[in-house]
Amino acid sequence: MNYELVTLIRRGNPEWEGIAERLHCEAEKLISVLPSPEFSKSIEDLKFEGINLFDYLTRRSYDLSQSLFFNRAPVPSFSEIFMNEDYSISIIHEGQEIGIMELFQNTRRLVKNIQYLHENGEKDYIEEYAIDGKIFSEIFYFNNLPQEIHFYNDKKIPVISYFFYEGRLEYVSLNDQRTGEVKEGFKSLDSFISEQVAKIITSIDQVRISFLGLELTALSKTNSHNILRLNESPFDENGEVKGNLLAILTNKIDYIQEVEVSLETKQSLIKKGVPVSKVKVIRERKKEYES
Structure with missing residues (x-):
């Protein structure tokens, strides 16, 4: 081929x-x-x-017949999805902005990711969505630097994982489809x-x-x-x-x-x-x- x-x-x-x-x-x-x-x-x-x-x-x-519109995103209970004047989208909880939503370009407002924030404004974690609305990955932060990224299968089991040290990717794992347990490890993305x-x-x-x-x-x-x-x-x-x-x-x-x-x-x-x-x-x- x-x-x-x-x-x-x-x-x-x-x-x-x-x-x-x-x-x-x-x-x-x-x-x-x-x-x-x-x-x-x-x-x-x-x-x-x-x-x-x-x-x-x-x-x-x-399933490209499915999608996730911004107003139906799975945000924390009692949170409000608020579109700002500049067309950015905030997640508001008890009067505080706890997250920022990004949409896929050239779509009818389909959710690409939601970035959740700590009270001091630093990144907490990001939920990334596929074009059909299913969860694609999660990125976890510490001191505004990435710590782990997990790429999920349809059952939200992490099949591929990135692990960082001081913001640098140090380890990639390929995990079991059913349990998420590490099967193979690699010292670089390459x-x-x-x-x-x-x-x-x-x-x-x-x-x-x-x-x-x-x-x-x-x-x-x-x-x-x-x-x-x-x-x-x-x-x-x-x-x-x-x-x-x-x-x-x-x-x-x-x-x-x-x-x-x-x-x-x-x-x-x-x-x-x-x-x-x-x-x-x-x-x-x-x-x-x-x-």
């Missing part, structure tokens, strides 16, 4: 538009590797087939994502990515045929070839077998004296390739 792997669907982003065009023309399925409460709605709107890694692991289901992606993609698959960040890391444990369609400048702020790209071209990163670039980019790489045996020039309009 041909996949296009991205971090998130970023509708309205010019670079995303090129990815979307390739999905319609060249790929069979999208893989998104970061949590996205509206992923299911996005791929329905865009008419793609797709997998979101977090939805896949939590086995979350979606490690967690790369391990899980490698369980989905097989050796007969082809995967294309467009950037040198988390998308690249996500493929590090795969044995599929992997292609980088370079959508960013090959050079850093000092005019040198970016480290990850250079590692691909010199085969220090050997799990990317091809790098697709414009003719101009290939010529600039040749001038830098770097190997270009992996480089393919792509002509966007005709979808033709040459070495």
